[in-house]
Amino acid sequence: MSTVQGAGVVVTGAGGGIGAAIARRFAAEGARVVVNDLDGGRVRALAEEIGGTVVAGDASVVVDAAREALGGRIDVFCANAGLASGGDAFAEEDVWARAxxxxxMAHVRAAKALLPEWLERGSGRFVSTASAAGLLTMIGAAPYSVTKHGAVAFAEWLSLTYRHRGVQVHSICPQGVRTDMLSNAGSAGDLVLAPTAIEPEAVADALFEAMAEDRFMVLPHPEVAGYYRHRASDPDQWIGNMNRLQQKWEGARA
Structure with missing residues (x-):
């Protein structure tokens, strides 16, 4: 797909932040956009602004309703809805389950619903909003870090399994982005993410650059590539550095 002009696009978690920025960018490029949020009221103004359509409800069951709203065809699905779950190994099991x-699992369910159509026609694009935490891990947020690793792994599996059959996949892995999620990240977010935080529109720009280059990994913070190489080349040193960051955070909270 060399252009998104006229394409049917779905963006989940579009009530603000990255999702809203991605939806605006697709609409500006001429796509027909369905915006989704658990609370339809959060996306109604955005839909009116961009000439899109609202499909409310849980992001994991949005595909059928969005397909109908787009006249039977979804070309791009942006699995952007996410949950910022803090806590450590002692977090309650319901926190882990929800994350x-x-x-x-919302990504898995969406892909399961989309793939038969995409494979039959030989085209489709799946965009997974993960996090640099899914590549590097985030202090103070075990459920979030572990499940974002899962999101990256599932996107990677989709790409390596179906790329030759026309399914294009992108995994977005930013660090801090100036959204409500960052505002609610607490002292760990202030220490690790806030100093280099970017605007949501920069994430949308990075996605469109990756789409133009047919590139799987989307790194709105380019320095994450260097961190990831360091982590892979010397895991013990990486974990030691992260443990020192953990100790700094603990000291600041004492």
Whole structure:
């Protein structure tokens, strides 16, 4: 797909932040956009602004309603809805379960509903909003880090399994982005993410650059590539550095 002009696009979690920025960018490029949020009221103004359509409800069951709203065809699905779950290994099991359901299984369910149509016609694009935490891990946020690793892994599996059959996949892995999620990240977010935080529109720009280059990994913070190489080349040193960051955070909270 060399252009998104006229394409049917779905963006989940479009009530603000990255999702809203992605929806605006697709609409500006001429796509027909369905915006989704658990609360339809959060996306109604955005839909009016961009000439899009609202489909409310849980992101994991949006495909059928969005397909109908787009006249029977979804070309691009942006699995953007996410849950910022803090906590450590002692977090309650319902926190872990909810993070897993929103950050991973919603992507799995959407792909399961989309793939038969995409494979039959030989084209489709799946965009997974993950996080640099899915590549590097985030202090103070075990459920979030673990499930974002899962989101990256599932996107990678989709790409390596179906790329030759016309399915294009992109995994977006930003660090801090100036959204409500960052505002609610607490002292760990202030320490690690806030100093280099970017605007949501920069994430949308990075996605469109990756789409133009047919590139799987979308890194709105380019420095993450260097961190990822360091982590892979010397895991013990990487974990040691992250542990020192953990100690700094603990000291600041003491």
């Amino acid at each position: 897993w359901d929103v950050n991973v």
